[in-house]
Amino acid sequence: MNPAFSVIFFTVTAGAGYGLLILLAFARIAGLAPDISPDQVAGTGLLGLVLVTAGLLSSTLHLANPRNAWRSFVRFRTSWLSREAVFAVLFYPLALAWLVVEWTQGYVGASATLGVLTAILAVVVLVCTAMIYASLKTIRQWNTSLTPVNFVLLAMLLGSLVFLVVLAALDLPTSRLASVALVVLATAALVKLVYFHWIGQPAGPTINTALGFTRATVRLLDVGHASDTFHTREFGFEVARAKLIWTRVASVALAFVLPLALVAGLFGAPGVGHLALAATSAYVGVFLERWLFFAEARHVVNLYHGAQRT
Amino acid sequence: MKLGLVIDLDTCVGCHACAVACKQWNASGTTGPLTDFEPYGTAPTGVWFNRIRHYEVDDYPNSKTVNAPMSCMHCDDAACVTVCPTGASYKREEDGIVLVDQSKCMGCNLCAWACPYGARELDEDQGVMKKCTLCVDRIYDEALPPEDRQPACVLTCPTHARFFGDLDDPESEVSTLVRERGGEAMMPELGYAPVNKYLPPRNRPPAPVVERTAPEEEGAGGLLSRWLDRQKDAFDKLGAGRGGPSTAGRASGRGAGAHATMRPGGVIGPDGAGLGTGPDGGPGGSVGRGTGDGSNAGRGGGDPGREPGGGPGEGSNGGLGGGMGSGSHAAGTSGSGGTPS
Numbered sequence: 001m002n003p004a005f006s007v008i009f010f011t012v013t014a015g016a017g018y019g020l021l022i023l024l025a026f027a028r029i030a031g032l033a034p035d036i037s038p039d040q041v042a043g044t045g046l047l048g049l050v051l052v053t054a055g056l057l058s059s060t061l062h063l064a065n066p067r068n069a070w071r072s073f074v075r076f077r078t079s080w081l082s083r084e085a086v087f088a089v090l091f092y093p094l095a096l097a098w099l100v101v102e103w104t105q106g107y108v109g110a111s112a113t114l115g116v117l118t119a120i121l122a123v124v125v126l127v128c129t130a131m132i133y134a135s136l137k138t139i140r141q142w143n144t145s146l147t148p149v150n151f152v153l154l155a156m157l158l159g160s161l162v163f164l165v166v167l168a169a170l171d172l173p174t175s176r177l178a179s180v181a182l183v184v185l186a187t188a189a190l191v192k193l194v195y196f197h198w199i200g201q202p203a204g205p206t207i208n209t210a211l212g213f214t215r216a217t218v219r220l221l222d223v224g225h226a227s228d229t230f231h232t233r234e235f236g237f238e239v240a241r242a243k244l245i246w247t248r249v250a251s252v253a254l255a256f257v258l259p260l261a262l263v264a265g266l267f268g269a270p271g272v273g274h275l276a277l278a279a280t281s282a283y284v285g286v287f288l289e290r291w292l293f294f295a296e297a298r299h300v301v302n303l304y305h306g307a308q309r310t
Numbered sequence: 311m312k313l314g315l316v317i318d319l320d321t322c323v324g325c326h327a328c329a330v331a332c333k334q335w336n337a338s339g340t341t342g343p344l345t346d347f348e349p350y351g352t353a354p355t356g357v358w359f360n361r362i363r364h365y366e367v368d369d370y371p372n373s374k375t376v377n378a379p380m381s382c383m384h385c386d387d388a389a390c391v392t393v394c395p396t397g398a399s400y401k402r403e404e405d406g407i408v409l410v411d412q413s414k415c416m417g418c419n420l421c422a423w424a425c426p427y428g429a430r431e432l433d434e435d436q437g438v439m440k441k442c443t444l445c446v447d448r449i450y451d452e453a454l455p456p457e458d459r460q461p462a463c464v465l466t467c468p469t470h471a472r473f474f475g476d477l478d479d480p481e482s483e484v485s486t487l488v489r490e491r492g493g494e495a496m497m498p499e500l501g502y503a504p505v506n507k508y509l510p511p512r513n514r515p516p517a518p519v520v521e522r523t524a525p526e527e528e529g530a531g532g533l534l535s536r537w538l539d540r541q542k543d544a545f546d547k548l549g550a551g552r553g554g555p556s557t558a559g560r561a562s563g564r565g566a567g568a569h570a571t572m573r574p575g576g577v578i579g580p581d582g583a584g585l586g587t588g589p590d591g592g593p594g595g596s597v598g599r600g601t602g603d604g605s606n607a608g609r610g611g612g613d614p615g616r617e618p619g620g621g622p623g624e625g626s627n628g629g630l631g632g633g634m635g636s637g638s639h640a641a642g643t644s645g646s647g648g649t650p651s
Binding site for chain 2: 062066067074079080081205216218222223231304
């Protein structure tokens with residue numbers, strides 16, 4: 001699949017924003033960020049909403065006809081893209097209401113309830129985004145429950161690291177959140193490695209089932225078009241295997257290994273500089289991961305263009 | 311009603327006439343235009359509802375060329391409709407045709423991602439998704455005579471390999487064909503229940519294979535006498551084959567030799583004699599053999615090149631030995647490689 005920059009930026013950046021809000025809500029309830037003032041809670045929450053908004057705006061860039069984007073709310077009943085759009089819009093009033101209650105130090109019960117609802121809705125939006133990809137039976141590398149798990153975990157990974165940077169910059173204690181971040185980092189890394197292993201297993205349709213000749217070899221003689229088509233541009237994305245492997249290595253190192261080492265304090269007690277480096281490294285690593293998510297996905301149309309399997 | 315196409319992979323010759331007729335009709339139809347970029351440039355690209363791919367199934371000598379025209383399968387469980395967020399994609403209750411409402415599409419490409427058959431193409435100029443309409447603006451047009459109320463691809467197919475009809479009606483022509491010929495859907499394992507069906511190639515008895523007879527006096531007499539024997543054989547067979555005696559012009563032509571390479575089996579040599587029964591040009595075995603007789607091919611190819619008005623003997627050798635390999639198509643290259651006589 002063609003890795004479109006706008007979609008990669010959208011899923012990674014909005015994911016970081018949703019992750020930050022999930023962690024903020026969790027921190028408020030579980031007391032992960034003691035001594036944080038109401039202003040700081042509201043500010044951190046707004047930072048999360050800014051990230052979400054930047055991502056959502058970017059997502060409209062890949063539409064060929066954005067004038068009709070408002071229509072994407074109507075097929076909520078069947079379409080994951082429609083559900084994502086609806087929940088992403090519903091998220092704003094809920095998150096803002098929660099931040100207002102936090103900022104004005106309203107009822108503790110109300111702020112806890114709204115915080116939990118905001119975190120749940122953030123997870124719902126992330127799952128809807130992931131299900132756009134995971135629901136496609138035509139792309140076996142996406143059509144797995146690992147896809148939504150990965151999307152949620154990587155969003156929480158970025159959110160926890162951004163939150164750590166914010167806390168450290170405000171001279172607030174980070175140790176409790178750091179231990180949560182370490183758990184998220186380790187879990188996300190594990191799931192991603194399982195995913196890399198899983199997509200390496202042969203599965204899915206082949207050129208034989210694609211054409212219905214299942215008792216003999218099938219080879220493409222001629223693809224029938226002399227130059228690029230919409231399908232070759234959209235689905236025919238090919239990268240050298242060595243480049244894919246090196247991107248995987250770089251992605252795992254930047255998204256998981258380096259942040260783990262920095263947050264765990266292998267390079268000394270994690271100050272704001274260390275944590276900023278960890279967050280930046282993780283952002284780049286997850287960006288590479290999302291690029292791989294597209295680059296390694298093989299659409300079944302490629303079978304008709306001569307691929308033996310996906 | 312479940313309207314769809316049945317395509318006979320046995321008779322389809324892969325001429326792309328259906329794709330051209332489709333483009334012609336639909337470019338000015340309800341979903342037109344089908345935008346082309348650089349239509350007369352070096353890399354033309356644009357929207358087509360119907361694309362034909364060509365495959366080789368099984369291995370030599372059992373291989374068969376299969377041409378596979380593919381357009382929208384109008385799936386019973388159409389994933390492209392399920393994933394569409396705007397409601398632009400829909401499947402008609404009354405006849406099962408899957409269509410795109412051009413005024414609602416936002417061009418997110420998700421339906422094209424969900425379609426396993428490559429049936430949907432984005433019009434990158436208009437920013438909306440386009441696809442086969444089963445010529446919905448034609449099949450119900452009562453201004454047309456009833457026999458013309460069919461999709462353009464079906465009407466134009468020169469080998470009558472495409473059939474249009476109601477696959478819900480067990481007595482319709484298309485349902486009968488699917489039943490009798492064992493019609494199958496493409497990639498059924500994804501579960502989209504495509505309505506269009508493909509009739510597999512018919513089973514035919516294998517083509518007879520003529521074994522090459524063992525060469526007499528192997529090794530004895532040398533190359534020259536074997537070559538002379540072959541000229542004599544070929545000369546004796548003149549007139550026994552399909553063609554008559556050749557003119558000198560045809561025997562020397564580059565085109566004649568190159569033409570012969572296109573026809574394994576019943577090769578017509580440059581001299582016009584039917585060489586299909588000759589010792590070297592036997593049916594089914596002619597492709598590799600010409601190159602096997604390297605020296606002969608070189609000489610045969612060289613002779614007509616050197617002497618354009620060569621006699622029937624030399625001409626026939628050009629077809630025999632070099633016919634499949636290079637023949638007089640390579641009058642220069644093959645001749646230079648062979649032993650000059």
